Amino acid sequence: MVKAMKDLYKILIGAIIVITLVSVGAYAMSNLGNPQPAMIPTVTPADEGTPSPTPAATPAATPVPTQAQMPAPASTPTVTPVPTPVPTPVPTSAPDPTSAPTPVPTPVSTPVPTPVPTPVPTPTPTPVPTLPPSPGYMQSIDSALASGPVFLYFYTDSCSICKQQKPVNDELKSEYPGVTFMDINANNNGALANAFGVYGVPQMDVIVKRNADGSYVYTTLGGSTTGDRAGSRILGFTAKSSLKVALDAALNAR
Numbered sequence: 001m002v003k004a005m006k007d008l009y010k011i012l013i014g015a016i017i018v019i020t021l022v023s024v025g026a027y028a029m030s031n032l033g034n035p036q037p038a039m040i041p042t043v044t045p046a047d048e049g050t051p052s053p054t055p056a057a058t059p060a061a062t063p064v065p066t067q068a069q070m071p072a073p074a075s076t077p078t079v080t081p082v083p084t085p086v087p088t089p090v091p092t093s094a095p096d097p098t099s100a101p102t103p104v105p106t107p108v109s110t111p112v113p114t115p116v117p118t119p120v121p122t123p124t125p126t127p128v129p130t131l132p133p134s135p136g137y138m139q140s141i142d143s144a145l146a147s148g149p150v151f152l153y154f155y156t157d158s159c160s161i162c163k164q165q166k167p168v169n170d171e172l173k174s175e176y177p178g179v180t181f182m183d184i185n186a187n188n189n190g191a192l193a194n195a196f197g198v199y200g201v202p203q204m205d206v207i208v209k210r211n212a213d214g215s216y217v218y219t220t221l222g223g224s225t226t227g228d229r230a231g232s233r234i235l236g237f238t239a240k241s242s243l244k245v246a247l248d249a250a251l252n253a254r
Contacts, residue, residue: 132214137192144180149250152205165202204234206246208253223249
């Protein structure tokens with residue numbers, strides 16, 4: 001804006017100078033077209049016989065133009081610069097803390113955890129104890145022990161006492177169906193007879209069960225259980241009532 005005003009001011013000054021020069025030139029040209037007559041001196045008769053020196057011609061004075069003849073100079077317009085308006089800052093009103101709305105907190109939703117299923121532990125199967133292999137002469141006895149106690153009766157054909165014990169054992173066999181009764185000829189089963197320490201007949205052994213380590217449990221005539229095979233042997237003729245005590249104890253110990 002200021003630069004534009006300066007340029008306008010320069011143009012106006014130049015126009016004034018041009019107008020002034022044109023006015024002066026026009027005045028000079030008008031004087032050249034209208035020359036003033038020269039002044040001739042007057043000669044009197046007394047002076048005719050005596051030559052007088054020719055007076056020097058007085059140069060004509062250049063007429064000075066009057067105030068009415070001079071063109072009035074053009075009035076120079078006064079350019080008043082227009083001030084650039086300065087924007088008045090609008091006062092910012094301070095916010096009224098009392099009128100400001102209280103911000104409402106946005107409720108934060110608590111994510112619901114996805115329930116993780118608890119893995120069900122796989123039950124570990126109880127290992128079935130594996131019995132050590134038994135000798136061949138004991139395999140039939142071990143098979144019978146799987147269902148209940150076993151009553152062993154060792155005899156020989158020539159034994160007279162064995163013939164008296166046989167009927168008693170047969171009565172017990174009918175009364176105890178849960179017990180396996182096995183009659184073993186000691187002469188024909190030497191390995192089994194040696195394993196049970198048979199040195200005389202009749203001999204009877206009541207076996208309760210076989211343990212996981214391969215050992216055996218026996219009952220005595222008094223009704224107690226033991227792992228001592230030799231100490232549980234029943235030797236000679238034995239009454240039915242005594243044998244029933246041993247058999248009852250064997251069934252209860254299962």
